[in-house]
Amino acid sequence: MAAGVGGTSSVRCWTRGHLVDWSDKLGDGDLGGSVLFFRELGLELEGRATIEGEWAGRVTGLGDQKVETAMMRTPDGHSRL
Numbered sequence: 162m163a164a165g166v167g168g169t170s171s172v173r174c175w176t177r178g179h180l181v182d183w184s185d186k187l188g189d190g191d192l193g194g195s196v197l198f199f200r201e202l203g204l205e206l207e208g209r210a211t212i213e214g215e216w217a218g219r220v221t222g223l224g225d226q227k228v229e230t231a232m233m234r235t236p237d238g239h240s241r242l
Contacts, residue, residue, distance in 0.1 A: 192229045199242075204233040207241065 196206055213227040234241050 192231055196231050196233070199233045203236045204242075205236070207232040207234045 192209070196209075200206065209229065209231045211227060211229050217226055217228065218224045232241055
């Protein structure tokens with residue numbers, strides 16, 4: 162892991178013969194790009210959901226929010242992220 166601009170982290174990894182900068186795919190509000198990144202690493206999309214409303218705000222302490230999330234499954238089917 163290398164330090165990025167403004168104290169952010171940058172993670173680089175090799176996938177299918179290409180060096181991929183993880184920070185280019187994550188945290189920029191582009192869930193589709195993040196899903197594609199993890200698919201390139203061999204994970205499978207299990208599902209997507211939108212979480213919003215009062216409950217989400219109470220759980221995170223961030224107030225009114227709307228969050229898109231995706232569940233990815235490892236190729237062996239034993240782990241998810």
